[in-house]
Amino acid sequence: MRKINNINNNQEILTTADGVPLKASLNRALRRERNISLLLVTPLFVFVLIAFLFPIADMLFLSVDNKIVVEKLPRTVPLLADWDETGTVLPDEQIYKALVQDINAGTVDKTILRLGRRLNFEQGGMSSLFRRSVRKLKRLKEPESYKAATIRIHRKWGDLATWRLIKRLSGKFTPTYFYSAVDGGVDKAGHFVRNPENQRIYLKLFVRTILLSLLITLFTIILGYPISYLLATLPTKLSNLLMILVLLPFWTSLLVRTTSWITLLQREGVINDLLVWIGVVDNAHRLTMIHNQIGTIVAMTHILLPFMVLPLFSVMKTIPPNYMRAARSMGATQFRAFLRIYLPNTVPGIGAGCILVFILSIGYYITPSLVGGTSGTFISNLIAYHVQGSLNWGLGAALGTMLLMFVLALYVLYDKVVGLDNIKLG
């Protein structure tokens, strides 16, 4: 940049007829246009900012946010800083006093129970500990020893693990949600450890989500490529009709489409009935095709197919039929001409379709939750569970953040390998 400026400085500055520098004059002329276009963009920008960027930033923040401990235990936390959590000695009397004061302060508006819930995510029994403490501490009047009294109320206050947990979580930010999201926790020394094999769910679900999404993407290519080719090569009249058939499901409610797959695929459903009627399948051994992975794959392939067909079609539409003819006139068989000439030219469409379908399916929620059963659910179903069911927003946010990061990483990878400017959506 500086180099360019230098060059410009060495040259004479161009001016308009009345001596105003050309650049200034041009700027003035363009300002009005620029202002108008800014004005046009503003509503959308504000909307995206409020409805999209802020929530996402908020979610990202929730996944590491831990200020509830400091907020609810303002007296206890600073004192705990001096306590040695690696030792075997319980905190001293002063800390217990501070704890009682903190809990009593939180009891007034009952918000202290939220802290209990938060700590319960890390260690079972914390919620009930706080509920009990709130109840009993109300009646506690100036004891000789706060320490003894508190431990009498609940013996967990005399447990080193409880205090270690509080101390460990006394920072404003915490990585524990992410530890949980990758099926891990911390040991006594505060180091990351993986959960036992039989308690790992999230990573497994991530892998399943990615694998199923890849499979769905593959199926949409297999099904979508020939259709797109037909769409692009048939005469306009026919291809318009076909296009309507492709888009028809697009205009139907997602719920209707998903539930109609249930009708088709269930044990007493249309397909099973048909197979039994033909005699392929014995009536006693009807196929289970819904509420498992098959259901998720079938329904989602169907639902996401247009997202593959449309970019493919728009790319194929621009490939002149003469390419194939030229290749064939030069001696290539139909197959070879397709492989060497047609296919490489559709790569931008395949890329765009894959990215669309894969990203959409990796975060898909409704269909897997309706037809996925237990083996066909996606990570998004678990995120929804943590946000709506268990109210562990932090964990939900951590899982969501990981999903987002994965998609972004994929995007970058795609850019490196294929190039984003190679994507064509129409």
Added chain:
Amino acid sequence: MEEIQKSYDGETLVIKNMNMDVTRGEFLTMLGPSGSGKTTCLMMVAGFEPATHGEIYLNDRPINKVPPHKRGIGMVFQDYALFPHMTVAENLEFPLKVRKMSKEECKQRIKRVLDMVQLRGFEGRRPSQLSGGQQQRIAVARSMVFDPDLILMDEPLGALDKNLREQMQLEIRHIHERLGVTVIYVTHDQSEALTMSDRIAVFDDGVIQQLAHPDKLYEEPENAFVAHFIGENNRLLGNILEADDKNCKIELDSKDIIQAKNVNIAGIGNRTTLSLRPERVIIEPAPGSMPNIFNARVEELIYLGDHIRTRLKVCGHDDFVVKVANSSARAALNKGETVKIGWNIEDCRALDPSG
């Protein structure tokens, strides 16, 4: 050495019973207005459209059942059809690789054709980095790199601007002369056809109207369509009064009698179209020097540099055009003036009434 003979029936006849012979080494142009069936014809030769009826022969071998990739026919398309994802060298290599030629041979051939089209050093470029004329030349080079017996060119210069087109016409012509390869060329531009071809087949309505050398086509058109399509032409309509083998007498609608050469007329009493080239009309001929001398009124003068296009009203036709060469001896014409014009019998050809 190649013999094409076919007819093509669809719902409507696009090509109606057509016979054509192309000799080895010939540059044959199919010329006609759009929709006349010339491209369809080319596609049939290349094998992309099946002939509904009839047989196409290449080197005396019937090729109707031969798929396009086995015909060994090179082709240049109007949009060049260079593969955008390949470099120039890869594009040229494609037909050679398909034929499993050795790396060494590929290299040599690519070098040779690039020399031929004067584009050495462009091997690594992509088609999008070339200008229209360069792309065109690569397309020509690619169609020749595997030494095909026959090269088909489907309006290859249609997308170029006028100057480049004229330059490329000569270049293709020269390449053809140097290699002696057989070329079938399709165009709707008659000057292009005249410039390049050994012979021209004029197409209209799925029928070859005339197949002849360019000069013959211009000077001795066999029917009214060819006369009208090739070059500029004055048309006079009339009835045949009398005719012998060589000449005939025509009564125009304005009751003037014209003597003309009998080329393609039905018989006495029938209608005919007289065709007369603008440059063959003589202004103010010596009285009695030629059989056809008429009065004409000057309607319009258009100055075109080397000649003056003069529109006259003659024998009831007011679209009669005469080209007056811009020589120092030319007669000064003024608008509205009445002059005498005349022409010889052999310059005025009596043809079929249509067209």
